[in-house]
Amino acid sequence: MNKPSNSKVALVTGASRGIGAAIARRLAKDGFAVAVNYASSPAQADALVAELQAAGGKALAVKADVASAGEVRAMFNAVEAQLGKVDVLVNNAGVLKTVPLAEHTDALYDQTFDINVRGTFNTLREAATRLNEGGRVVNFSSTTLALNMPGYAIYNATKAAVEAFTHVFAKELRGRNITVNAVAPGPIATSLFLDGKTEEQIQTFAKMPPLQRLGQPEDIASVVAFLAGPDAGWVNGQVLRANGGVA
Ligand code: NAP
Numbered sequence: 001m002n003k004p005s006n007s008k009v010a011l012v013t014g015a016s017r018g019i020g021a022a023i024a025r026r027l028a029k030d031g032f033a034v035a036v037n038y039a040s041s042p043a044q045a046d047a048l049v050a051e052l053q054a055a056g057g058k059a060l061a062v063k064a065d066v067a068s069a070g071e072v073r074a075m076f077n078a079v080e081a082q083l084g085k086v087d088v089l090v091n092n093a094g095v096l097k098t099v100p101l102a103e104h105t106d107a108l109y110d111q112t113f114d115i116n117v118r119g120t121f122n123t124l125r126e127a128a129t130r131l132n133e134g135g136r137v138v139n140f141s142s143t144t145l146a147l148n149m150p151g152y153a154i155y156n157a158t159k160a161a162v163e164a165f166t167h168v169f170a171k172e173l174r175g176r177n178i179t180v181n182a183v184a185p186g187p188i189a190t191s192l193f194l195d196g197k198t199e200e201q202i203q204t205f206a207k208m209p210p211l212q213r214l215g216q217p218e219d220i221a222s223v224v225a226f227l228a229g230p231d232a233g234w235v236n237g238q239v240l241r242a243n244g245g246v247a
Contacts, residue, residue, distance in 0.1 A: 007058060008132075009033045009083045010228065011075075013066050013123060014093030016041035018190035019140075021048055022217030023090055024059070026225045032088065033058035035079040039065045039093070058083065066093045066119030076126045087132045088228045091120045091139045091162075096192050098151035109154055116158035124169055134177045136228045139166050141184035141239055146247040159184070163239050170237030179236040181227050186243025188215040209244030 010027045014020040016038035025048075028034045034052060036059060038045035045061040052059035060082050064075035079086060094116045097108055120139055127137060141159040144152045163182055170180035187193050187205040193214075194202065206214045223242045226232050241247065 007031055007033045008087040009035065009079065009085065010088035010090065011035040011037065011062075011079055011086045011123075012090040012092055013037045013064075013119070014039070015090075016045040016048065018192060019185070019188060019217045019220050020090070020092040022221040023092060023224045024048060024052065026218070026221035027088070027090075027228060028052040028055065028057040028059060030225055030229065032228075033060075033083045035059070035075075035083055035086075036061045037064055037066070037075060037093065039063065065115075066091075066122055067114035069122045069125075072119075072122040072126055076130055080130070085132050086127065086130060086135065088136045088138070089123060089127045089131065090224055090228070091123055091137070093119055094140055094158075094192070096142075096155050098155070098196075100151055101153040104154055112154050112158055113161075116155070117161045120162050120165060124165060128169075128173070131176075131178055136232075137169065137178065137180040138224050138227045139163075139180070139182040141166075141182045143184050143186040143241055143243040143247050145184065146241065166239065167237050179227070179232065181232075181235055181237065182239045183220060183223050183227070184239050184241045184243070185220050186215055186241075186246040188217060188220060190217060209246040211244035213244065215242070215244060 010032040012020050012024045015024040015036040024034045024036050036045050049059040049061045062075050062078050064071040139162050141163050145156045145159045166182040
């Protein structure tokens with residue numbers, strides 16, 4: 001808690017691990033006070049907050065299932081009370097299970113839409129009235145939306161919804177100097193991507209981009225840092241496909 005009390009505040013959903021944790025680290029390094037949201041990994045969120053604080057940053061772990069409007073409202077209240085009003089919202093929390101549409105269950109459909117779409121909706125709705133003037137919103141789509149691979153129908157549908165939110169919300173915030181953009185990563189080496197895949201499948205994905213490797217969480221964190229920072233002030237309502245050139 002050594003940062004100046006006037007440091008800007010970033011709220012990163014799903015920041016206990018994977019891409020979200022890398023974003024939290026990068027934004028803390030860039031001087032933001034960072035709220036590390038998690039749903040079911042308190043130990044990892046607490047460890048990350050301790051790490052950020054040990055490095056001299058201001059950070060807070062905040063539990064909320066983004067699919068719950070009430071928990072998201074309470075999360076914004078807690079962040080405002082302990083860190084201050086939010087300047088940067090990163091809607092990173094998301095889930096993926098690849099299942100052919102014909103075999104998809106109602107429960108998995110609901111879970112995927114509840115977290116990826118309703119979760120983004122819940123935070124955007126709070127952000128609409130609470131974000132500081134000059135703020136930034138970074139949503140999470142996926143390059144899979146451009147690849148149309150079998151098994152991704154429901155997940156891609158959720159990310160199409162997120163892209164739709166991004167374009168419209170950017171216009172609805174007219175007059176507040178707030179930008180709203182989305183990042184659409186290609187394959188990134190996190191448990192969301194790696195779990196359930198054979199080594200051969202992983203290597204096939206790794207060879208897809210002309211840069212011939214899997215992305216790392218830090219590759220996406222640096223894109224988010226750009227969109228959240230002063231250099232991206234004129235980028236608004238866009239989807240940035242950060243994928244090593246895969247699509
Ligand atoms: P990950 O490693 O599986 O991490 C997911 C994070 O989301 C975790 O911190 C998890 O926290 C959190 N989360 C899950 N459900 C939540 C909920 N209901 N409320 C709040 N937090 C929740 O995934 P990732 O690869 O970092 O993915 C991050 C984002 O990038 C997702 O939106 C994903 O769709 C997108 N993306 C990923 C890839 C890829 O290849 N990895 C590619 C394109 C797009 P808990 O453990 O605390 O639940």
